[in-house]
Amino acid sequence: EKDGYDWFMRKEIFEQPRAVTDALLGRHTESGRLQLDEVRMSEEELRDVDRIVIIGCGTANYAGLVAKYAVEHWTRIPCEVELAHEFRYRDPILTRNTLVVAISQSGETADTLMAIRHARAQNAKVLAICNTNGSTIPRESDAVIYTHAGPEIGVASTKGFMTQMVACYLLGLYLAQVRGTMYGDEIGAVVAELGRIPGHVQGELDKSPEVYELAAALAERPAVLFLGRHAGFPIALEGALKLKELAYIHAEGFAAGELKHGPIALVEQGLPIFCIVPPRGRDQLHDKMVSAIQEVRARGARTIVLAEEGDTEVLPSSAVRWRRCSATTWTSRATWPSPSRSSERRGRRVIVGVGIDVVGVDRFAETLE
Ligand code: M6R
Numbered sequence: 001e002k003d004g005y006d007w008f009m010r011k012e013i014f015e016q017p018r019a020v021t022d023a024l025l026g027r028h029t030e031s032g033r034l035q036l037d038e039v040r041m042s043e044e045e046l047r048d049v050d051r052i053v054i055i056g057c058g059t060a061n062y063a064g065l066v067a068k069y070a071v072e073h074w075t076r077i078p079c080e081v082e083l084a085h086e087f088r089y090r091d092p093i094l095t096r097n098t099l100v101v102a103i104s105q106s107g108e109t110a111d112t113l114m115a116i117r118h119a120r121a122q123n124a125k126v127l128a129i130c131n132t133n134g135s136t137i138p139r140e141s142d143a144v145i146y147t148h149a150g151p152e153i154g155v156a157s158t159k160g161f162m163t164q165m166v167a168c169y170l171l172g173l174y175l176a177q178v179r180g181t182m183y184g185d186e187i188g189a190v191v192a193e194l195g196r197i198p199g200h201v202q203g204e205l206d207k208s209p210e211v212y213e214l215a216a217a218l219a220e221r222p223a224v225l226f227l228g229r230h231a232g233f234p235i236a237l238e239g240a241l242k243l244k245e246l247a248y249i250h251a252e253g254f255a256a257g258e259l260k261h262g263p264i265a266l267v268e269q270g271l272p273i274f275c276i277v278p279p280r281g282r283d284q285l286h287d288k289m290v291s292a293i294q295e296v297r298a299r300g301a302r303t304i305v306l307a308e309e310g311d312t313e314v315l316p317s318s319a320v321r322w323r324r325c326s327a328t329t330w331t332s333r334a335t336w337p338s339p340s341r342s343s344e345r346r347g348r349r350v351i352v353g354v355g356i357d358v359v360g361v362d363r364f365a366e367t368l369e
Contacts, residue, residue, distance in 0.1 A: 009154030009246075014205055017198035019149040019159040023166045028191045032184045036174050039143045041125060046178045049099040049125075052079040055087050055115045056103035059157040059241065060164060063129075064103055065234035067168030074176040085111035087118070094124040101171065102128045105152055105160035107135025116140060129167045131160055145171060156246050161238065162201075166194060214304065218272055219247070225266065225273045225301075226253040227292055229285050232276035239274055256292040269300035277307035277314055290314060 005011035054064035147163035226236035236253035
């Protein structure tokens, strides 16, 4: 049932706060321990893991790429991410201490299924992150974390992606707990941050009319780029994928550091570029993204910046009016000249928040020391 929405995908986008809440439900006990009941692997087995290989296709692969930064940081276990359809046709080096994490919303993607069979044949342990209870991939895995997003009928993954990232983060924290690479209060602090995501996402969903206005401005563009760094890079890839499959617009995601190694050649007057900017401070990533933004603006690109609320360093000029937004730590904004000529004359700019996919970046960046 579409519950009054015109499309399943729109319904599922609006279900994201609830989906994330459900993905987190019952994971953190009052004693402060994280519990993942469905992970049917002993703590001893998890302590022995010396390498993690995350596999999946499309969006699931991007969720894995986002998670890699946090999982390695928290657990100190080397973690690599590979497309399942590439993995299944090569001869990977796997041992009984390799944990293969298979991400799949449907639990039925043939390449991912074949990839886990390939891994298990070489004695690797397989843990599935899946949304569909009783589907083939979790049934053929050693362990499973269900994402509890509820049915995802829309072809484009939305709440599925969001909850896959959350499940990966929970897995990373759980491994850190078992292996003692994080203290209980550190884990609790991250879980508490994850618990604030539904509120942040709802704040972004409440800005939908402005997002529609931005979408209208983009509709006639032949191409759109997405730029990010660190966990913002796979978010850029996912953003480009969404635009391709839903709007049939040619879209590419790049790591901002790659710009000068070729892709800058694509940047021309008027090209829309989504720029995913991590929060200020803590490391150099923010400033690096700001210089990438300046570089593409100098070549005439129209930037749509997703940044922390109040981050004035990403502004193109002091003339831009900022709309007061709710006090979320991660309020994404975008500047875009209005498609209407009369409003252009008034110098009006559309300020948009579209941070749904980006919350994970912020949540992780806040844990970096
Ligand atoms: O069901 P799965 O997660 O295994 O599906 C994998 C991909 O086909 C899927 O993530 C696809 O890329 C998205 N639906 C695109 O939005």
